[in-house]
Amino acid sequence: MAARVITITSGKGGVGKTTLAANLGVALARQGQRVVVVDADVGLRNLDVMLGLENRIVYDLVDVIEKRCRLRQALVRDRRLSELFLLPAAQTRDKSAVRPDDMVSVCENLREQHDFILIDSPAGIEQGFRYAIAPADEIIIVTNPEIAAVRDADRVIGLIEAEEQGPAQLIVNRVKPDMIRRGEMLGIAAVVELLAIDLIGVVPEDEAILIATNQGRPIALSSDSSMTGRAFHNIARRLRGEEVPFLTLREQGVLEWLFRFMRSGGD
Amino acid sequence: MAMRTLERLLSRRRKSSSGEVAKERLRLVLAHDRASISPALLDTLKDEIITVISRHIAIDTESVQVTFSQGTRESRLVADIPLLSQRRRRKR
Numbered sequence: 001m002a003a004r005v006i007t008i009t010s011g012k013g014g015v016g017k018t019t020l021a022a023n024l025g026v027a028l029a030r031q032g033q034r035v036v037v038v039d040a041d042v043g044l045r046n047l048d049v050m051l052g053l054e055n056r057i058v059y060d061l062v063d064v065i066e067k068r069c070r071l072r073q074a075l076v077r078d079r080r081l082s083e084l085f086l087l088p089a090a091q092t093r094d095k096s097a098v099r100p101d102d103m104v105s106v107c108e109n110l111r112e113q114h115d116f117i118l119i120d121s122p123a124g125i126e127q128g129f130r131y132a133i134a135p136a137d138e139i140i141i142v143t144n145p146e147i148a149a150v151r152d153a154d155r156v157i158g159l160i161e162a163e164e165q166g167p168a169q170l171i172v173n174r175v176k177p178d179m180i181r182r183g184e185m186l187g188i189a190a191v192v193e194l195l196a197i198d199l200i201g202v203v204p205e206d207e208a209i210l211i212a213t214n215q216g217r218p219i220a221l222s223s224d225s226s227m228t229g230r231a232f233h234n235i236a237r238r239l240r241g242e243e244v245p246f247l248t249l250r251e252q253g254v255l256e257w258l259f260r261f262m263r264s265g266g267d
Numbered sequence: 268m269a270m271r272t273l274e275r276l277l278s279r280r281r282k283s284s285s286g287e288v289a290k291e292r293l294r295l296v297l298a299h300d301r302a303s304i305s306p307a308l309l310d311t312l313k314d315e316i317i318t319v320i321s322r323h324i325a326i327d328t329e330s331v332q333v334t335f336s337q338g339t340r341e342s343r344l345v346a347d348i349p350l351l352s353q354r355r356r357r358k359r
Contacts, residue, residue, distance in 0.1 A: 147296070150297075179286075180286070185289075186289050186293070194294065194297060
């Protein structure tokens with residue numbers, strides 16, 4: 001059983017890649033999968049704080065590549081979920097410390113013992129992006145329903161196609177249902193139509209995300225009561241091949257939300 | 268409630284909500300980003316195509332159109348080159 005390597009990338013910064021990587025890692029682990037999340041943002045690491053694991057780092061990705069430690073020693077086990085591991089980025093180095101081949105061989109060594117390897121790519125389309133997508137079997141593109149993020153996502157999709165990487169699937173993050181309802185935000189259907197790749201998830205903007213980050217407890221850890229937490233779990237299930245409808249219709253207003261965003265821009 | 272429904276109906280008719288504006292702007296920006304073909308380059312292409320083709324067949328050089336069209340993920344260059352009909356040639 002070899003792991004699937006999935007790189008999460010976006011082009012633009014600040015769209016929620018790291019939050020997604022943390023929460024998808026947690027959601028997959030809670031669903032019984034053996035998961036490693038890899039922070040590929042060398043020099044600007046943050047996946048550790050999202051997961052609340054910042055105090056437990058001993059070695060990092062660059063230590064592994066430069067053979068100062070064995071791969072096993074650099075993996076930080078999440079005590080809340082026995083099958084979730086973090087491979088942290090180096091904080092005092094820069095992206096020139098990692099080559100695409102390094103990432104490929106690190107992932108090869110992780111594949112055997114795990115089911116999913118999620119790579120949190122740095123923003124941009126330079127070296128960090130290049131080495132982050134090098135080992136990927138699949139790619140998740142994260143965007144927000146706004147012009148700059150969609151434009152950058154399109155650039156990245158073009159680069160991935162040129163490299164014959166992928167397949168790439170889309171997550172639209174930070175969706176504000178209210179604004180879409182009023183016609184003041186790009187609809188999900190419009191974004192999907194413009195980017196022309198398959199949609200694998202829609203995540204609403206939610207204050208609870210910031211609160212969870214403050215506490216170092218990803219929202220996907222708590223029982224699936226919040227809509228956002230459920231959105232992450234649904235994406236994890238879709239990744240595992242389950243057919244999950246895009247929203248459960250129980251919550252107040254959600255039915256209307258679904259209708260509106262499918263309709264807006266879908267013409 | 269009735270007011271709000273009315274408002275919504277009206278605002279839907281008024282087509283230019285900022286969401287719609289964003290979509291249209293994006294459509295254009297993406298077309299250019301994907302193609303990296305400028306209007307100036309299109310002109311150059313047109314001139315050179317005319318030169319090459321008219322070396323072999325008679326074409327209506329005034330009506331030649333070279334345009335760029337955008338599909339979902341592929342774009343294409345379309346050249347519309349009307350041939351001069353025999354009759355028109357004789358007229359000359």
